[in-house]
Amino acid sequence: MSNTATKTRSVVVEREVPHPPEKIWRALTQPHLIEEWLMKSDFKPVVDHRFNFRADWGAVDCQVMAVEPNKTLSYTWAAYGLESVVTWTLTPTRTGTHLRMEQSGFGPGQGQAYQGAKIGWKKFFTDLERVVGGLS
Template identity: 70%
Template sequence: MTMQATETRAVIVERDICHPPEKLWRALTQPHLIEEWLMKNDFKPVVGHSFNLRGDWGGVLDCKVLAIEPNKTLSYTWNFAHEDAAFNLESVVTFTLTPTRTGTHLRVEQTGFQPNQKQAYGGAHAGWKQFFDKLDQVVARTE
């Protein structure tokens, strides 16, 4: 099978977090908590809701909720328009929560990286690990 130019790559980061899915779900879907670990936002947990994620670096991501299954799955578009087309990103982020004996197995998959977007791909890989570190701290201190 030959590789097509349209073939995209995915970043997958997984972590076991010692809190139940319900607690983690709140941090993934409540705007004030999302802001603490990810970015400023106007998120609503409603399929079809369009929202922005605003980074400290001044960038704005255009997002739209694609799927919600409470305490299990959350999926939304994660699109970034840049004046340099090489940095444009049209991707989808999907969080999957699986209960474990000790808490929750959290998996994030971000799909849609073009083969030439090595910098964005690497940045996303490092970024999700940092986001998960913050998420862990936010969940630990919320009741």
């Protein structure tokens, strides 16, 4: 029996992207590119590296949890009482890459953050695809 009060929810966005994983990986891990689709950051693809994302509305405190180049990237995402984990999974396909992002850890009282993330990540994905498309 599970107690629904302690259940957490995840936001998942998945997309087929017509670019190889290596290109998407660059946009996910190089700070000057991350800034173009997400936020300013001092990110490094190194496990345990602490960094933050900065925007005009505030900052997100993060720590890298897992790095598997061109395959998986995972980091904590803490802001305004939300303790969550963002995991990117890149799977090569015949026409490019299946890109999946899951942000897990939204608690019962965090409906606003959850809805915001659902809207926000869709926009970020669109911007990410634009950035990747511009890479040579």
